Amino acid sequence: MAGIKVHGAAMSTATQRVLVCLEEKGLDYELCPVNMATGEHKKQPFLSINPFGQVPGFEHGDLKLFESRAITQYITHENAQKGTNLLCQGKEMAILGVWLEVEAQKFEPVASKLNWEIVFKPMFGMQTDPAAVEENETKLAGVLDVYETRLSQSKYLGGDSFTLADLHHLPNLQLLLNHQSKKVIDARPKVAAWAADITARQTWAKVLALHKK
């Protein structure tokens, strides 16, 4: 799969989700930086890739995609035989599909709100809202209680091996681990062990290193 371009920013969680998937599959790609500070993502030509004006945008030949999770699904389906096997078959795939949805519908809204309040607002000179933090830490605890039960039945969310369901968590999970909300993870031993395991992947370290460049 040659000629992949990811338009985005190394600090963007949604961009990181696509990059770590490409790394797991061992694919070459070009990361084309989008200058969000100057609003490049709200202007052409970027809008021709993502009309919603958000990173990442993805190009493979004449195919243009947006929405990080749709992009990772394209990459994994097209490259089933390469790198880490991030999908499975039949009933196992059905279970994996459940956890892909759980990440997008239950984990992401709460985790991204916490990261917005605690990481990004101060970065942009805005004040963290402690009430929003408290409310979302309580919500996160409820979500992670379900994860704790799941992870006492299988090593990873989708089953016994690392899959796309785990991978999709990496960017927001990493930020949570770096700040006060880590306590919600640490209070749940299976979740804490899973989080330590998946964030220790070499592919993820490579993506984080891009951010630090």
Ligand SMILES: N[C@@H](CCC(=O)N[C@@H](CS)C(=O)NCC(=O)O)C(=O)O
């Ligand atoms: N659901 C989208 C979310 C994309 C998204 O929220 N991107 C953020 C950066 S992580 C962005 O572009 N923010 C700037 C904006 O919304 O104007 C995806 O997964 O690709």
